[in-house]
Amino acid sequence: GQQVMQIPQYQHVQEGEDFTTYCNSSTTLSNIQWYKQRPGGHPVFLIQLVKSGEVKKQKRLTFQFGEAKKNSSLHITATQTTDVGTYFCAGDRGAGNMLTFGGGTRLMVKP
Amino acid sequence: GAVVSQHPSRVICKSGTSVKIECRSLDFQATTMFWYRQFPKQSLMLMATSNEGSKATYEQGVEKDKFLINHASLTLSTLTVTSAHPEDSSFYICSGVSGISKNIQYFGAGTRLSVL
Numbered sequence A: 001g002q003q004v005m006q007i008p009q010y011q012h013v014q015e016g017e018d019f020t021t022y023c024n025s026s027t028t029l030s031n032i033q034w035y036k037q038r039p040g041g042h043p044v045f046l047i048q049l050v051k052s053g054e055v056k057k058q059k060r061l062t063f064q065f066g067e068a069k070k071n072s073s074l075h076i077t078a079t080q081t082t083d084v085g086t087y088f089c090a091g092d093r094g095a096g097n098m099l100t101f102g103g104g105t106r107l108m109v110k111p
Numbered sequence B: 001g002a003v004v005s006q007h008p009s010r011v012i013c014k015s016g017t018s019v020k021i022e023c024r025s026l027d028f029q030a031t032t033m034f035w036y037r038q039f040p041k042q043s044l045m046l047m048a049t050s051n052e053g054s055k056a057t058y059e060q061g062v063e064k065d066k067f068l069i070n071h072a073s074l075t076l077s078t079l080t081v082t083s084a085h086p087e088d089s090s091f092y093i094c095s096g097v098s099g100i101s102k103n104i105q106y107f108g109a110g111t112r113l114s115v116l
Helices: none
Strands: A004-007 A010-014 A019-025 A032-037 A044-049 A055-058 A061-065 A071-076 A085-092 A099-101 A105-110 B004-007 B010-013 B019-025 B030-038 B044-051 B067-073 B076-081 B090-098 B111-115
Touching (some): A032 A071, A099 B044, B010 B019, B030 B076, B044 B067
Antiparallel strands (some): A055 A061, B019 B076, B067 B076
């Protein structure tokens, strides 16, 4: 079945440093979504990427979708303590709205 | 964004009892709802897909007689953990998909189940 791998599992950064998480799918995706889950909370939708090579920005967050639509990345510039949480990518299987979630990257930011 | 309400947020029960978890879409009609299980510091594992008015589709390895899903309306899906055992203790999260936002999933706050 489809697998979505995400690295790294954990990342500690000093406030102000940049952060990147990478997502790789074993199969070509129709689209990819990113979610953020704060400690003790539930996943919250951040963005969806659909087109090959697509790049989207949300303030300090930059999302990319690979040309082959099998990988994606999320880059945060100048992290803040409010960025703390686990970031999940989720690949759309293309049928029935089902998503396959990556393992997540837990971001910890030291003030 | 769309709001999904999940209740209860936390439940503690004795082994052998059944627990029902409700998932409601408050401001949209959820044609499809999903039920996930999440272990501490791990990812979300899809348990089943719930479509209004039809039987749920369970992922491989998930016992359908153990985890009963009912999607009786476009705004309500329920998950019943039958004859719960300590190994069923986990964080259960539902999500809903509206016809407008297509495949974007809106998550409930989750239910932390502890079986003694």
